[in-house]
Amino acid sequence: MSAEFPSVRPRRLRSTPAMRRLVAETRLHPAELVLPAFVREGLTEPKPITAMPGVVQHTRDTLRRAAVEAAEAGVGGIMLFGVPEVQDAIGSEGTSPEGILQLAIRDVVSEVGDALVVMSDLCLDEYTDHGHCGVLAADGSVDNDATLERYAEMAVVQADAGVHLVGPSGMMDGQVAVIRRALDDAGHQDVGVLAYTAKYASAFFGPFREAVGSSLKGDRKTYQQDPANAREALRELEQDLAEGADMVMVKPAMAYLDILRRIADVSPVPVSAYQVSGEYSMVEAAAANGWIDRERTILETLTSIRRAGAEQILTYWATEAAGLLR
Template identity: 55%
Template sequence: MPLELIARPRRNRRTPAIRDMVRETELTPAHLVLPLFVHGGSDEPIDSMPGVNRWSTKGLVDEVGRAADLGVRAVVLFEVTPEELKTPTGDEAWNPDGLVPRAIEAIKATHPDTVVMTDVALDPYSSDGHDGIVSPDGTVLNDETVEVLCRQALMHADAGADIVAPSDMMDGRVGAIRETLDHHDHHGVGICAYTAKYASAFFGPFRGALDSAPRHGDKKTYQMDPANSREALRELELDTAEGADMVMVKPAGPYLDVVRRFADASVVPVAAYQVSGEYLMIKAAAASGWLDEQALISETLTGIRRAGADVILTYFATQAAKHL
């Protein structure tokens, strides 16, 4: 005999049309940002990140066009710097004739409506592999680094960047960058702060892509302790007060609780970065034949959105967009 049930939640799951009608979380290409690596050579695959390339400037522009055609209208740029250009103070980071400003100009000349975000940090340019300037005793210097980051952010803005994204986790850098940009009439350039960037083991493949791993020590004195979430709220309060236009949690998947806390507390949009280690885990699991790659992509990105992220940075951006 049928059970005498008044509530049958399965009624709202009975057909695809009903499921679509009551779906709580929407994921579209407009929510996605595609990270891109640019270098001075020809287009080449990255061994540590199957399916991801280091692009020449021309290849980069072409890839931006392919993403735009799929509805992914935002990219974030990372430079692969030759060893001979790396210095203890990361001077190449603010070279106005460097690779990143040339890439920004090339993208804007061809795809002016694409949002160009830029990474602001010293690790790709530092001979020490750290996000800041390292003192002789091994300390990563905060205030001296912030001065350099301001020069880097200004150079990106001069080249046409829409949003600068400081990923260094130095104290006070958001306010200093905002003051610098405004002083040079870049009032419209936004700041997406890496507000809660954790000292994570998930960054390994990315460091392989950029050859930017620390030459000594680790990043635990400036990136956040993975055990902490209240501390992230302190960072959120500071970055917002200093003028951040967006705040980010990185990585995304292991820190969905922090994404949720940000979504509940933030007055500005929340971004989350599905990082290289998360990407590689999905790729490896799918390559083994045990899991469905496209299903994993859809489920993980939907989970990040459901946790409260308004914006998702992901290497799967174009692949996901094809199926949305």
């Protein structure tokens, strides 16, 4: 062969679907997917979330059905968010044994048992009338340590309801340690903590505010991480691990794949990533306009998150993607 032609031809390994499948470096599996789901108190039928086409606020009954559908599709877990009818300054419904999230946990656990890992959002923003993730001080700032006391109470009532993993998402300093101690003191040593280790003050959370009925005014920049910063994510990781986190998370996912990779490279515990509402809604909007191939894009985005190091991916497409993968 003439020297002007290449002898190294990477295209040989792209030549057929079977060849591409054989040499694929990254594989998605339904068991790696987690379905975030919203349940709203007082609903008699599901309420569509206009900013998230295809996603709804569930009734307790439709949530049960969604959990069964996810389990039958092979999805690994479900993350539950409660939307109460009444909000107040300290988020009282978040710690009521009869609060909507605690009822939903019982419903889902009784419906699917151990077929899904049942996770719960441990945060006050859904329950407070000011929309912040914690208790406010007199000057209007979020009081870190007063909030930790509320988180400890939330952890115990969620564990009493039967949850497998609690997901503290408020980004309060010391939250994992306080929650771990509260769970252990209450006899819930087997309930795990999925720490929201690197949660950024992101514009991509926008549609989520509708999903949980948030009344937030202002922003959360004093407690969520600055999108400009990477090193502090590793500092948060070190702290969460020292405090007893069983798993850690990066949120959002797609705009923070570099952070995800850095954490995955050094974490001794499983690393999750949350493909958030804005990331979901952008794809759905582009697909609705015919600009992209929806199903290919769903799988490509999930593959990119998995490739960057996530071992579990929270995604609103979890059940659908599991079907596509099968």
